[in-house]
Amino acid sequence: MPHDRRKVLVLGGGVAGIAAATALADHGLHVELVEKRPLLGGRASSFVDKATGERVDECQHGTMRCCTNLADLLERLGVHDRICYFDAIAFLDREGRRSAIYGSRLPAPLHTLPSFLRFRSLRLTDKIAIGRAMLAILRAKPHPEQDRIDVATWLQRMRQTERALRRFWRPILVSACNEELERISCAHAFKIFREGFLLHPQAFHFGIPSVPLATLYTEPTVAYLQARDGHVRTQTTIEQLEVEGDRVVGVLLTGGTRLQADYYVSALPFDVLLRVLPEHTTVGEPYWENLRRLEFAPLCGVHLWFDRPIGCPPALAVLDRDTEWIFNKTQNFGLPAERGGYLSVVISASRRFAGMPKEALLAHILTEVRACLPEACRAELVRWQIVRWPRATFSPRPGVEAARPDQQSPIRNLLVAGEWTRTGWPSTMESAARSGYRAAEYVLAQEGRPARLVAPDLPASGLARWFA
Ligand SMILES: Cc1cc2nc3c(=O)[nH]c(=O)nc-3n(C[C@H](O)[C@H](O)[C@H](O)COP(=O)(O)OP(=O)(O)OC[C@H]3O[C@@H](n4cnc5c(N)ncnc54)[C@H](O)[C@@H]3O)c2cc1C
Missing domain, CATH: 3.90.660.10 (Polyamine Oxidase; Chain A, domain 2)
Structure with missing residues (x-):
């Protein structure tokens, strides 16, 4: 390894950390990834079942075709083919009626309309109400105002029926945003429907891993970094970041080891990051104080x-x-x-x-x-x-977008990734991958060789182009 290669320590081996580490290694930086647990993937990972010795996912994860940065990362790792995409989503109601949302030859945003009209768990009045709200979402270009109101209130204003709420809005939004409708910002709800269902005919295709999550992320990341002179340290816990002035000067690990680098990309959860930073750097500094508002x-x-x-x-x-x-x-x-x-x-x-x-x-x-x-x-x-x-x-409650920080922190050589940083996306692997790529873009910009790493969204197509 040449001596003048600049070194980056990536703290946390979840999807955000993996995205930042692999992108930076690809651009010739010397990357070391530090992770507390034995397997990579973070919340999107697996544990080893004591009974069988097999990897069991902590929790099932899914993705969609609109998650372009996650797809880019999985391509980079050579495992995108381990995601099976399905062009239909199956639903079952309490009376045992099965329905599905699937595509058709109609242009976006009408591509799922025929399946929606056949959806057996909803009546015509529900569908008319949903159609009205969908049109409003399509017309509503992203605006900060949307982050001030919860989607339950907005749906009430849009005069949605009780059945439409229970059998359409709630199942889709609560599973996509992991919150109750009353606690979901309209900014996030609109994003899900615009990006996931309305603008592109394949965006809603649902992707399911065909291997355990840890297998998707661990060995491919280790191999990717090793091939670029990088290194992964698992079962290594970060205790403290040492900050002097506007720079991180070192990272203290459990056991007393100290690591140093030119850049530090934190991909730790926000509560952990606040804990490992010296208190004097965070108290009274709006960038860090805002993190205390996240739930x-x-x-x-x-x-x-x-x-x-x-x-x-x-x-x-x-x-x-x-x-x-x-x-x-x-x-x-x-x-x-x-x-x-x-x-x-x-x-x-x-x-x-x-x-x-x-x-x-x-x-x-x-x-x-x-x-x-x-x-x-x-x-x-x-x-x-x-x-x-x-x-x-x-929690994607109203006001959350104002609290989510940019990936460039006030500490110049500390970049912050994590699905909770400002990406515009709810808490997903896509948001994590985006945040990691953005943090890496900031490192490269400071190095004086800016590069675009964030993958573009799927383009609006068909009639949806008029609304994009
Ligand atoms: C149960 C569940 C189901 C989900 N379902 C989906 C889904 O279906 N689709 C979807 O897209 N998203 C889903 N998500 C959300 C998704 O998993 C997360 O948004 C995403 O994985 C977050 O990635 P991250 O890298 O930002 O954070 P994390 O995955 O939290 O990564 C942080 C990493 O830092 C490590 N770490 C923490 N403290 C230390 C320390 N002191 N020293 C060293 N390392 C440390 C952690 O072990 C972890 O590996 C789900 C989340 C959960 C929990």
Whole structure:
């Protein structure tokens, strides 16, 4: 390695850290990535199941075609083909009616209209109300005003029916933003529908990993960085950033080791970053004080292993129940039938279950799953896991955009990535990847060789171009 290569320490090996580290290594910087846990991916990762030795995802993750920066990162790592994209989203209501949202030959934003008109869980009055609100969203170009109002209030103003709220707006927005409608800023809600459903005909295609999340991120990142003289340190905890004037001068690890670099990219969660920075640098400084206004929202995942495979679409959106999504991991991972059936259930904004004993929550979810999938009634549950994340995502409540910081911090050689930084996106792997790329852009700009790393959005197409 030439001595004059500039060194970057990337702190935190989640999606944001991986994006920043790989992009900077690609541009010739000497990158070291430091991560507390044994596997990479952060919240989008897996743990090793003691019973089987296999990697089990902390919680099922999905993506969409509109997530262009995540796609770019996965391409970079050579694992984009490990995401299976589906051009239909299946729904099941309490009366057992199945519907799907899928594309057609109509131009955007009308591409899903035929499937929407056939959607069996909604009546014509609901659909007319939803259509009216969709048109308003399409016309509403992004504006700071949208961050001042919650989407529940806005939907009320748009005179949405109770059924439209329960069977359309709530399932889509609560799972996309991990919050209740009353706590979702319109800026985020509009973003989901514009980018995800209205502007481009393939944007809504739903992507599901065909391997555990840790497998998607860990070995490919290590190999990518090693091939560029970079290095990954796992099971290494950052205790403190040492700041002098407007520069970070070192990072202290548990055990007393000190690391130094020219640039430091923090991709730590915001509460951890505030903890490891010296108090005198953050108190009274609006950039850091704003982080104290960010809040978390919880999410819960339930893994169910049965003695036989269970018939279920790759991803099933469940209406009218606490179970929000059921994922058929047997099918998605291509597991052999003799391994039995493996389903993964997701419950977003899961505050109401925070204090419930795990056995009671399991009984409740199992009853719901069996009501949705009759084959599960005949199958025996052989194993289960419940993973509760009290701090799963940042809460996208109104005002959140003003609190999200830019990736350039007031400390000149400290760039800040993380899905919670200012990207305009809700808490997603896409937001994390974007933030990592933006932080890397700032490093390259300071190096005097600016580069565009953030991938462009899918272009508005068809009739939607008039509204973009
Ligand atoms: C249960 C759940 C379900 C989700 N579902 C989806 C989904 O379906 N689709 C989607 O797009 N997004 C989903 N998300 C959101 C998505 O996972 C996150 O927005 C994204 O992964 C955040 O990435 P990040 O790199 O910004 O942060 P993180 O993933 O939190 O990365 C931070 C990293 O820093 C490390 N770290 C922390 N402290 C230290 C320390 N002191 N020293 C060293 N390292 C440290 C952590 O271990 C972690 O690896 C979900 C999140 C959760 C929790």
